[in-house]
Amino acid sequence: MAVQKPSVPKGTRDFSPIEMVKRNYIFDTIKGVFKRFGYLPIETPSMENLSTLTGKYGDEGDKLLFKVLNSGDYLSKVKSDLTKAESSKLALEISEKGLRYDLTVPFARFVVQHLSEITFPFKRYQIQPVWRADRPQKGRYREFYQCDVDVIGSNSLLNEVELIQIIDQIFQKLNINAVIKLNNRKILLGIAEYIGEPEKFIDITVAIDKLDKIGLEKVNEELLLKGLSADSIEKLKPIFDLAGTNQEKLTLLREILKDSETGIKGIEEVETVINYFETLPLNIDLDLDLTLARGLNYYTGAIFEVKAKDVAIGSICGGGRYDDLTGMFGLKDVSGVGVSFGADRIYDVMEQLNIFPDEIVASTKVMFVNFGDKEEKYCLPLLQKLRDNGINSEIFPESSKMKKQMTYANNKNIPIVVLVGEDEMNKGLLTVKDMVSGDQAEMTFDELLNKFSL
RNA sequence: GUGGUUGUAGCUCAGUUGGUUAGAGUGCCUGAUUGUGGUUCAGGAAGUCGCCGGUUCGAACCCGGUCUCCCACCCCA
Numbered sequence: 001m002a003v004q005k006p007s008v009p010k011g012t013r014d015f016s017p018i019e020m021v022k023r024n025y026i027f028d029t030i031k032g033v034f035k036r037f038g039y040l041p042i043e044t045p046s047m048e049n050l051s052t053l054t055g056k057y058g059d060e061g062d063k064l065l066f067k068v069l070n071s072g073d074y075l076s077k078v079k080s081d082l083t084k085a086e087s088s089k090l091a092l093e094i095s096e097k098g099l100r101y102d103l104t105v106p107f108a109r110f111v112v113q114h115l116s117e118i119t120f121p122f123k124r125y126q127i128q129p130v131w132r133a134d135r136p137q138k139g140r141y142r143e144f145y146q147c148d149v150d151v152i153g154s155n156s157l158l159n160e161v162e163l164i165q166i167i168d169q170i171f172q173k174l175n176i177n178a179v180i181k182l183n184n185r186k187i188l189l190g191i192a193e194y195i196g197e198p199e200k201f202i203d204i205t206v207a208i209d210k211l212d213k214i215g216l217e218k219v220n221e222e223l224l225l226k227g228l229s230a231d232s233i234e235k236l237k238p239i240f241d242l243a244g245t246n247q248e249k250l251t252l253l254r255e256i257l258k259d260s261e262t263g264i265k266g267i268e269e270v271e272t273v274i275n276y277f278e279t280l281p282l283n284i285d286l287d288l289d290l291t292l293a294r295g296l297n298y299y300t301g302a303i304f305e306v307k308a309k310d311v312a313i314g315s316i317c318g319g320g321r322y323d324d325l326t327g328m329f330g331l332k333d334v335s336g337v338g339v340s341f342g343a344d345r346i347y348d349v350m351e352q353l354n355i356f357p358d359e360i361v362a363s364t365k366v367m368f369v370n371f372g373d374k375e376e377k378y379c380l381p382l383l384q385k386l387r388d389n390g391i392n393s394e395i396f397p398e399s400s401k402m403k404k405q406m407t408y409a410n411n412k413n414i415p416i417v418v419l420v421g422e423d424e425m426n427k428g429l430l431t432v433k434d435m436v437s438g439d440q441a442e443m444t445f446d447e448l449l450n451k452f453s454l
Numbered sequence: 455g456u457g458g459u460u461g462u463a464g465c466u467c468a469g470u471u472g473g474u475u476a477g478a479g480u481g482c483c484u485g486a487u488u489g490u491g492g493u494u495c496a497g498g499a500a501g502u503c504g505c506c507g508g509u510u511c512g513a514a515c516c517c518g519g520u521c522u523c524c525c526a527c528c529c530c531a
Contacts, residue, residue, distance in 0.1 A: 010522070060529050063455070102531090130531085135455080137524065139531080146531065206529090294530090315531065342531030371489080406491035421489065435491070 011134070011142025022350070025360045026174065026343050027127060030147045033169045034125040037162060039149050042124050044106040046131075047097045054098075056105045056328065058202075058297045064132045066142075067095040099131035103148040104298075104338060105325065111152055111336075112329035120153025120334070127343075139313040139345050148319075150338025152326070157269060159337050160302045160321065161276040167306055167317060167339065168284040174346065175355050177309040178316070179285040183292040184270050185299050185320070187253065190263015191239055191290075194256065195232040204228070205293035208240070212291060216240060239290060246274050246288040253290075269301060298322045304339055311349045317341045365452070366393035367414045369405050371421045378425050379418075382445055391452055409435060418448070 008014060015023060031041075047068055054062050074094045075082075082090070100106050103126045111118060127147045136142055149166060151159045164180060171178040185205075192201040203226040207219050220233050239256065242249045250271055257263030270288060277286050294303045301321030308316055319339030326334045350356055366386055368379045379395055386393040396405045409417050419431040424442070432448055433440035 007522080058529090064529075132530075133455095134529070136522095137526090140529095141531085144531065313531095318531065340531065345531055369489080401488085402490050403487085404491095408491085410491040417491080419489070423489090431489090433490075438490095438492080440490085 009142070011136035011140075013141070013143075019347075021360055022356050023343065023347060025356065026346055026350070027145075027147070029173050030170055030341055030343070031125070031127065033166055033173065034147075034149050036169075037123075037149075037166055039123040039125040039151075042107070042110060042126050043128060044100070044103070044110055044126070046099055046129070048100050048106055048109070050092070050096055050098045052109050052329075053101055053105060056298060056325075057101055061101060064134050065101055066099040066131045066133050067091055068097040068099065070094055070096060100128075101132060102130050103128060103146050103340065104150065104319075104322070107148065107150055107152075107338075108322075108325040108336070109329055111334070112326050112331045115331065118153075121151050121159075122153050123149075123151045125149045139348050141344055144345075145343040147341040147343055148338055150336050152336030152338075153334050155335050157272045157302075158276070160269075160273045161280075163304065163319070163337065163339050164273070164277060164284075164286065165280065165282065167304075168282040170341065171306070172283050174350065176316075176346070176349060176353075178306050179287055179309060181287050181289040181292045181305045181307065182270065182273065183289055183303050184266035184301055185303060186262045186266025186269065186301060187257070187290065188266075188293060190257040190260035190266055191236070193260045193263065195228075195235040197228055197232050200226060200228055202297070204236075208236070208291050209293035211240060242290060246286070249288050249290070250274070266301070273302065294318065294320060298325050300324065301335075302337065306339075308349045311352050313345055313348055313352075315342070316345045316349060364392050364394050364412060364414045366391060366416045366418060366448075367405075367409045367412075368393070368395040369402065369417060369419045370396040370399045371419075372399045375399075375420055375422075375425065379420055382418075382420075382430075385445070386449070389449060389452065416448075416451070 050065070050067065053065055057064075070077075078090065078093045080090060080093060107124065107126060111122065125148060127145065129143050129145050131143050134140060134142060149163065151162070167178075167180055188205050189198070189201055192198045192204050195204075197204065204223065207222045207226065210222075211219050216237075223233050223236075224230070239253070242252055244252075250267055254264070254267050257267065274286065274288070289305075292303060292305055294305065299320035300323040303320035304318060305315045306317035307314075317339055319337070321335065321337035323335045324332075325336065326332075368383060370376060370379075376395065376399075383393055383395055396408060406417065415435055417433045417435055419433065419440075424431055427442070429442040429444060430448060431440055431442055432451075
């Protein structure tokens, strides 16, 4: 067989030991906070039935689904004329499974399917990879991990508040400066009603989402293109211009949207969440951002997005409330709310800021130089004692040249090297070298141990 | 999915108008130093120039395709 150059598919990556140590640090931190708030883990399959996935993420989302080819002679079962078949229709005939696009929709499916085993409110977390057939860029992968927390079966806004607390804790623990942007789909719907274009709701949200990126003028152009009247667009302006504190924005908004029942409901929801937030001793900033829309169509209430303040990489966490996701699987009137942490982007942020704690690379504290068979046998019990005392230690596995062994210790940042040769064995002492200062001294094993008990 | 961009030693990158044997820094290996790393000095190994094809007497360089990376759009973690 011809030798092939090894490679992984576009947008996917291998992770080396160093990367995994750092990734696990992120996962463990996130998981720890989830557990602290009483959430329990679940997992779902990498593949879902395509019918479970399609239609949940909007047209764009459907295009980004990875589809899995049916097994066997899938073409023989195709009914369409292959010479003029549309790809999108043909896909449904030759593929009935797809890789999951997020963890929220599979979770909704899970809830409905396992209803009898679940007590509401159901608090679950789920940390698994998801796949999107997007074109990769920095901070944008085709396979990436999401860390979801959701509580389903409770309308209480206390859940929204709890999510904010969770976000606060996680980013505090990871030492990332972040800001939570908060909005509410009901407010956006109210705005669409207020300007007299409720049926253009999706177009409006998608356009105003880009406000801080492309500016007011371009947004207006896009809205015009989508068929909004110039009048409607003019009415949007004061809403974009809203400034001041969260409370000030809400007061103004309440006046503007006073005739929209939905809008007022959204304002009240946001107000409640913000009022809770202000009574809590949290570190993170919470910004009411009316231009936050989020593309996922299943959100109905609060929407969140978290951005790192010090790195431009898009959102590192996002989510919101969905009132009818389970409805699509036949379970009505069960509302849920949750957020998803993007582990890969969080990694990129931490890497760029160089804020991974040194100690997570649990490195060796003591290395014994290997001088040969007799010395090995002499050192092994000492090594055992160090380990029993919780000191990470190792012996170089071969009696290589000193230079090689010392270089190894140096590159691995091992702070203490112990040399035990014939001399030391006869005297019952160890030569202990401090690799930072370069000093070395003879001492007993107990004296070495004492160095660590300080 | 649309448009653009990148790919040369393990890593970061030079490489002239197409012209003999493709370079540098860093890392690695060896020695100066047989039981002493991190500094210094001397030496050494290392490249199908992303891949496939074409043009040409001759291609890292020009052309086509393809893969990958990155950027913008779209969308998003």
